[in-house]
Amino acid sequence: MSLREKVIETVTRTHEAARAAATLSMSAKEDILRSVAAKLRDRRAYLQQENRKDLEGARAAGLSSAMLDRLTLSDKVIEQTAAGLEEIAAFPDPVGEVVRMWSRPNGMRVGRMRIPLGVIGIIYESRPNVTADAGALCLKAGNAVILRGGSEAINSNVAIVNLFKEALAENGTNGDVINLLPTTEREAILHMLQLEELIDLVIPRGGEELIRFVAANSRVPVIKHYKGVCHLYVDRAADLEMAVKLTVNAKAQRPGVCNALETLLVHRDVAAAFLPMAAERLTAAGVELRGCEQSRAIVASMKPATEEDWPAEYLDLILAVKVVTDMDEAIDHITRYGSLHTETIVTNDYAASQRFLKEVNSSSVIVNASTRMSDGYVYGLGAEIGISTTKIHSFGPMGVEDLTTTKFIVLGDGQIRE
Amino acid sequence: MSLREKVIETVTRTHEAARAAATLSMSAKEDILRSVAAKLRDRRAYLQQENRKDLEGARAAGLSSAMLDRLTLSDKVIEQTAAGLEEIAAFPDPVGEVVRMWSRPNGMRVGRMRIPLGVIGIIYESRPNVTADAGALCLKAGNAVILRGGSEAINSNVAIVNLFKEALAENGTNGDVINLLPTTEREAILHMLQLEELIDLVIPRGGEELIRFVAANSRVPVIKHYKGVCHLYVDRAADLEMAVKLTVNAKAQRPGVCNALETLLVHRDVAAAFLPMAAERLTAAGVELRGCEQSRAIVASMKPATEEDWPAEYLDLILAVKVVTDMDEAIDHITRYGSLHTETIVTNDYAASQRFLKEVNSSSVIVNASTRMSDGYVYGLGAEIGISTTKIHSFGPMGVEDLTTTKFIVLGDGQIRE
Numbered sequence: 001m002s003l004r005e006k007v008i009e010t011v012t013r014t015h016e017a018a019r020a021a022a023t024l025s026m027s028a029k030e031d032i033l034r035s036v037a038a039k040l041r042d043r044r045a046y047l048q049q050e051n052r053k054d055l056e057g058a059r060a061a062g063l064s065s066a067m068l069d070r071l072t073l074s075d076k077v078i079e080q081t082a083a084g085l086e087e088i089a090a091f092p093d094p095v096g097e098v099v100r101m102w103s104r105p106n107g108m109r110v111g112r113m114r115i116p117l118g119v120i121g122i123i124y125e126s127r128p129n130v131t132a133d134a135g136a137l138c139l140k141a142g143n144a145v146i147l148r149g150g151s152e153a154i155n156s157n158v159a160i161v162n163l164f165k166e167a168l169a170e171n172g173t174n175g176d177v178i179n180l181l182p183t184t185e186r187e188a189i190l191h192m193l194q195l196e197e198l199i200d201l202v203i204p205r206g207g208e209e210l211i212r213f214v215a216a217n218s219r220v221p222v223i224k225h226y227k228g229v230c231h232l233y234v235d236r237a238a239d240l241e242m243a244v245k246l247t248v249n250a251k252a253q254r255p256g257v258c259n260a261l262e263t264l265l266v267h268r269d270v271a272a273a274f275l276p277m278a279a280e281r282l283t284a285a286g287v288e289l290r291g292c293e294q295s296r297a298i299v300a301s302m303k304p305a306t307e308e309d310w311p312a313e314y315l316d317l318i319l320a321v322k323v324v325t326d327m328d329e330a331i332d333h334i335t336r337y338g339s340l341h342t343e344t345i346v347t348n349d350y351a352a353s354q355r356f357l358k359e360v361n362s363s364s365v366i367v368n369a370s371t372r373m374s375d376g377y378v379y380g381l382g383a384e385i386g387i388s389t390t391k392i393h394s395f396g397p398m399g400v401e402d403l404t405t406t407k408f409i410v411l412g413d414g415q416i417r418e
Numbered sequence: 419m420s421l422r423e424k425v426i427e428t429v430t431r432t433h434e435a436a437r438a439a440a441t442l443s444m445s446a447k448e449d450i451l452r453s454v455a456a457k458l459r460d461r462r463a464y465l466q467q468e469n470r471k472d473l474e475g476a477r478a479a480g481l482s483s484a485m486l487d488r489l490t491l492s493d494k495v496i497e498q499t500a501a502g503l504e505e506i507a508a509f510p511d512p513v514g515e516v517v518r519m520w521s522r523p524n525g526m527r528v529g530r531m532r533i534p535l536g537v538i539g540i541i542y543e544s545r546p547n548v549t550a551d552a553g554a555l556c557l558k559a560g561n562a563v564i565l566r567g568g569s570e571a572i573n574s575n576v577a578i579v580n581l582f583k584e585a586l587a588e589n590g591t592n593g594d595v596i597n598l599l600p601t602t603e604r605e606a607i608l609h610m611l612q613l614e615e616l617i618d619l620v621i622p623r624g625g626e627e628l629i630r631f632v633a634a635n636s637r638v639p640v641i642k643h644y645k646g647v648c649h650l651y652v653d654r655a656a657d658l659e660m661a662v663k664l665t666v667n668a669k670a671q672r673p674g675v676c677n678a679l680e681t682l683l684v685h686r687d688v689a690a691a692f693l694p695m696a697a698e699r700l701t702a703a704g705v706e707l708r709g710c711e712q713s714r715a716i717v718a719s720m721k722p723a724t725e726e727d728w729p730a731e732y733l734d735l736i737l738a739v740k741v742v743t744d745m746d747e748a749i750d751h752i753t754r755y756g757s758l759h760t761e762t763i764v765t766n767d768y769a770a771s772q773r774f775l776k777e778v779n780s781s782s783v784i785v786n787a788s789t790r791m792s793d794g795y796v797y798g799l800g801a802e803i804g805i806s807t808t809k810i811h812s813f814g815p816m817g818v819e820d821l822t823t824t825k826f827i828v829l830g831d832g833q834i835r836e
Binding site for chain 1 (some may be wrong): 428437441450453498514520522523526531533534535536548609614618633634637639657663664667671672684704753776777779780782783784785787788791792793796797798808809810811812813814815823824825826827828829830831832833834835
């Protein structure tokens with residue numbers, strides 16, 4: 001078989017298993033996920049033995065210690081992954097929920113019922129625990145899943161998928177509900193991305209380069225999340241103590257993630273009072289400030305910001321700072337330079353809060369809380385399959401429910417079209 | 419400017435107007451749509467003068483009389499279109515609806531608020547009234563819209579868009595909220611479909627060839643609807659009189675549309691009682707029957723069905739008929755040959771109805787009503803922008819609400835990530 005035929009063969013089997021996945025009962029899904037969690041713990045020796053093969057290969061290939069770290073299935077990672085699966089098992093099952101139902105003048109009742117998407121493709125990089133997390137989330141939503149992890153993690157990924165297949169077999173369910181692409185060649189991704197009749201949605205998880213590669217080459221719809229250039233706007237009516245606390249948390253609590261703050265916008269009426277306080281706390285937290293001219297007139301120690309700072313996703317302890325005339329200028333700036341990820345306003349002014357909530361159409365719009373709160377766990381969605389910064393299908397953190405769609409159901413008693 | 423630059427220039431202006439569209443108040447949108455409706459009536463002479471140019475060109479080009487008919491802005495079409503816009507104006511505004519809101523242990527409230535998608539591209543064929551309908555639906559949902567109609571309708575389309583722009587100007591709103599592609603060359607579509615940063619969603623309206631062309635060439639997400647191979651399954655517990663009535667209506671009331679019935683599946687226990695009744699009524703309605711062997715053993719006048727009949731979308735007075743052993747075989751058949759559009763079960767058995775509703779994941783699943791009921795108007799969604807038979811973003815008839823997405827909103831009082 002050619003590479004392309006191998007890919008088609010595996011994806012076809014996965015597609016054929018989608019109906020089995022969709023009709024699994026709530027309790028069967030819970031049982032299977034709990035069983036996989038138990039197997040992750042019980043079969044740790046097997047997992048770590050397979051993982052060692054990957055680590056040896058990665059060391060021989062000269063991968064960085066950070067990469068090796070992400071690749072390692074330590075006792076702690078295995079326990080966390082198992083606990084994560086148990087959490088997903090306990091989460092409400094979205095399938096079958098009738099989101100809404102209404103009556104029509106002819107006596108028909110019409111509703112929208114949540115159903116699985118069908119087959120979801122996940123393309124990701126080195127962490128093998130994504131295999132378990134993503135597989136479990138897709139399965140919980142009643143989907144079949146085709147996984148393509150980094151080639152450096154192939155032995156670990158095969159081992160984890162084997163545990164899923166064992167649990168599925170013990171439950172009497174078709175094991176093709178979860179599959180790995182049968183080859184680690186990068187070209188296999190290209191073949192997979194052409195199979196629009198067999199795969200309903202592709203979710204790439206990884207850096208911007210991977211996501212752009214997938215989006216550029218896919219006939220299958222793709223959930224995209226390129227970057228997070230998040231803003232915090234300190235309104236003239238802000239509680240300045242709160243504004244400082246939220247700014248420091250948003251920037252410094254974990255600067256390397258997509259919901260970390262990148263640009264601080266400050267209303268000119270409060271800039272003189274706010275910026276010195278904020279600068280002191282941010283500097284103490286190790287943050288480098290890059291300010292506009294007006295900001296630097298207040299805090300002289302800031303470096304000058306250039307046009308390149310406004311669209312920058314630093315993912316580091318660096319913060320761009322700009323003084324704005326009013327909320328219009330703040331919203332214009334966010335519209336121009338933002339990435340539709342997360343924006344916060346700090347204010348005690350009712351009208352200002354409502355206007356910001358209405359006019360800023362990023363995936364998360366927050367009043368008086370840190371941008372770091374925009375997260376599936378924090379929002380109570382349960383585990384997150386990813387985050388979408390494009391508006392089709394889903395926008396923002398995606399939990400199990402966002403791996404479903406709705407069909408129309410009609411309950412009639414003989415209605416015809418006149 | 420090159421063709422590509424012209425397209426980019428127009429789409430960029432539309433994109434820049436999206437914020438204006440998104441922030442239009444409910445009443446402004448109603449006023450604008452009612453004003454366009456009034457203008458359609460008041461400026462009929464202008465519309466028909468421009469429409470005559472298109473008709474003359476189409477006649478000179480030798481278009482069929484059916485095509486000329488679709489192209490004509492008769493008094494009746496203009497009145498219907500105006501009335502349609504008034505209906506859309508009166509429809510509930512989806513923007514700003516908080517679909518759900520919940521509290522978190524840290525005191526934050528998190529909700530999902532409906533927002534416009536941004537910029538929607540509509541690519542369609544000859545009917546100029548689509549310009550008004552689609553423009554109005556997109557606008558009602560707070561979107562900017564870029565339209566690309568058939569080149570043979572260009573004068574009519576420009577005239578209709580001009581009326582929108584007049585109404586927008588009178589309201590003080592940016593006229594770029596609605597634009598036509600600046601050129602009728604087919605290549606312009608290809609340039610438009612590359613602009614994923616400027617257009618959020620493309621909806622092609624037309625035949626399968628147009629939709630496949632758009633889907634194959636688009637970087638922008640596309641709502642797809644290739645065809646409707648709809649099934650009606652007569653269960654062993656069906657009310658056979660009702661089953662006959664629904665079958666005749668589904669097949670013969672309007673055979674040329676996508677929700678018309680194409681294949682009838684009959685439980686073997688009722689085939690001998692049902693098929694002769696059904697055949698008589700269907701034949702009287704002018705329907706040609708093509709049956710499996712078992713069907714023909716009961717109604718000898720049926721032509722034999724071949725393997726090609728099962729996936730066929732006849733769009734004509736032809737019906738494929740198959741006797742099945744049980745519901746499993748019916749669902750297997752639908753899964754294998756169906757197009758995910760609409761399927762009906764006729765039954766008085768509770769368990770059978772629930773199983774069919776659960777296991778058949780087409781965009782509309784109906785108990786005891788005609789497949790012809792699967793329609794935005796009939797469902798009460800108001801006017802329909804199209805129908806999706808792929809599961810991403812929207813599945814089934816799409817009304818105004820399906821031209822929106824949701825963002826997360828968070829109401830905090832100083833929450834940070836610990």
